[in-house]
Amino acid sequence: MTEPRRTAIASLRATFFRGIGIIIPLALTFWLFREMLNWVDGILSPVLEQWIGQKIPGLGFISVLLIIMLVGLLTRNLVGKLLFAWFEDVLLRIPLVRSVYGAIKDLVGAFAMGGKSKTFRQVIMFEYPRAGLYCIGFVTNEMSYVGPEGEVKEFFNVYIPNPPNPTSGFLSLVPKEEAIQLDLSVEEGLKLVLSGGIIVPGNLASKPIGSEP
Numbered sequence: 001m002t003e004p005r006r007t008a009i010a011s012l013r014a015t016f017f018r019g020i021g022i023i024i025p026l027a028l029t030f031w032l033f034r035e036m037l038n039w040v041d042g043i044l045s046p047v048l049e050q051w052i053g054q055k056i057p058g059l060g061f062i063s064v065l066l067i068i069m070l071v072g073l074l075t076r077n078l079v080g081k082l083l084f085a086w087f088e089d090v091l092l093r094i095p096l097v098r099s100v101y102g103a104i105k106d107l108v109g110a111f112a113m114g115g116k117s118k119t120f121r122q123v124i125m126f127e128y129p130r131a132g133l134y135c136i137g138f139v140t141n142e143m144s145y146v147g148p149e150g151e152v153k154e155f156f157n158v159y160i161p162n163p164p165n166p167t168s169g170f171l172s173l174v175p176k177e178e179a180i181q182l183d184l185s186v187e188e189g190l191k192l193v194l195s196g197g198i199i200v201p202g203n204l205a206s207k208p209i210g211s212e213p
Helices: 003-052 059-074 078-092 095-116 186-194
Strands: 122-127 134-146 152-162 165-175
Touching: 059 078, 078 095, 122 152, 122 186, 134 165, 134 186, 152 186
Parallel strands: none
Antiparallel strands: 122 134, 134 152, 152 165
C-alpha cells in the first residue's frame, strides 16, 4: 500500500471516529432526556387528559414543573414555611421514613447547593481499594472509635459517590492520619468525580496546614 493511500485511509478513519465521538454523546443525551421527560409527563398526563378530554403532549411535564415552582413559592413565606416544617416534623417521627427522608434530603441538598453545601465539608484522597491506589471522597462528618482498652481512634465519615449516579455511593470511615485533605472546593471535587475524571481542576494539592476541614 502506498504512503498517500495509507495516509488517506488513516485520515478517513480519524474523521469517522471523530464523528462517532460527537454523535454518540448527543444521541445518548437526547435519549436520556427523552426518557426522563416521558416518565415525568406520564405522572400527571393520564389524569389531566381525562379531566380535559384531550391529549396534549408535554402537559404532564409542564404540570410537574408548575407544582415544583408552586411549592418553592409557598415555602418562601412564613405560612408556607410553617406548614412545610409541620409536615416535615410528621415525616421525621416515622422511624423508617425518617432515615430515608433525611438521607435523601441531605444528598439532594449537597448536590443542589454545590460548593455552598454544609453536608459535604471537605474533599479528601485516601488509599482505596488497596495500597497504592487512591480514591477521592467527601467528608460528611467525624467520628471517634473507643477500643476495648480505652484507646481512641479518630475517623472521617467519607461519602464516595459512584458516577454518573451520585446517590448510589457508599460510606467509608477513613482514619484521619490516612486522609490527604485536598485543596479543592466541594464543587470542584464533585465535577471531578461525577465526570469520571474528565473535568479536572488542574494538579491536585494538599490543603494548607491549619485550614478548616
